[in-house]
Amino acid sequence: MGRRRAGDDPLNLAGTRLSWRWNKFWYRHRDGRWEKVGTDVAEAKRKAAIYNGDRRDYGTMAYWLDEFLLDCDARVASNDLAKRTRDDYEENAVELKVFFGKMTPEAVTPELVQLYLDEGKRAGRAVRANRERACLSSCLSWLIRKGKTTIRINPCMRASGIQRNTEKPRDRYVTDEEYLAVYDCAPAPVRLMMELVYRTLQRPESDMTGWTAANVRRRGDQKVLRVTQNKTGQVLEIELTGRLLEMIEQAIGPNPVLHQPIVHTADGNAYTYSGITSMLTRAQAKARKRKGLENMPSFGFRDLKGKGATDLWLSGERIERIQMLCGHRHKSTTETYVKARWRETVAPNSIQPGQKNVA
Structure with a gap:
């Protein structure tokens, strides 16, 4: 097989350890193992950057949230996690990276988590902030289990003193x-x-x-x-x-x-x-x-x-x-x-004080 011509790399995969085969991107690990990393070139390069260890934000919450999502991908592949849950994590991670992205896990305190929830409520996204807190909590718990952080108590848990935003249950009953x-x-x-x-x-x-x-x-x-x-x-x-x-x-x-x-x-x-x-x-x-x-x-x-x-x-x-x-x-x-959806009319208390029946 002849050498690839210079410039024959339209997707700029050189140095990423990525290859395009069978309509998918594949990453070649250093132990020789090949891993499917999807069909989107940007997502494939993001995963390759993490595996290659050449990201400048190594050790930050932005980095660890991406690592957490990679672990979720593996759990989905082994039927240990629903894909819907993994996709929800990815959606929730977007705003988390804006607020916590440059911090290390050790810098995430209960006070900051509470501030995030309070700011979400003031911005009219109280429920969404709750969901994002749950995603952050799952990521931090994963870091603790894997021994990738020195924190031992998850700052997102109620035991840390935080209070989630109040949620009103959906109570629409269609007659x-x-x-x-x-x-x-x-x-x-x-x-x-x-x-x-x-x-x-x-x-x-x-x-x-x-x-x-x-x-x-x-x-x-x-x-x-x-x-x-x-x-x-x-x-x-x-x-x-x-x-x-x-x-x-x-x-x-x-x-x-x-x-x-x-x-x-x-x-x-x-x-x-x-x-x-x-x-x-x-x-x-x-x-x-x-x-x-x-x-x-x-x-x-x-x-x-x-x-x-x-x-x-x-x-x-x-x-x-x-x-x-x-x-x-x-x-x-x-x-x-x-x-929560049923509205039933009930009779009021009609007992006259002093006239109760005694069994």
């Missing part, structure tokens, strides 16, 4: 009247999405848009919908019966295309979540005009998961079954989730 009115005004893909969320209680934004005919399996005489919950990594098989079976079979047709999304466009492609959400928003606007619901608050597909869980609870279904469908780790989370 039957609202659901049916919007359903009647919605196009077929939105109707399908509405029913899938309501009946399966899965996460529409992270899981459902990726379901295909391949998720429909057979267990003996029973068809099931086999899904992997992106957030938890839990594999769940949902029985396909009644209306759920009918609408999925109608969506995939008599000759299913294996990897075609169940909720798909006219040409068979997947919808983006923002795209199909916009269609739901337009259907609500039509329902307000046509169905006399001018004051109907907006709702999203995620609210239909809450409606489905609440309706199951009101029908007497066991909370453990609802918990399994929702993918909640703790039963108390499911109880809070459904009860």
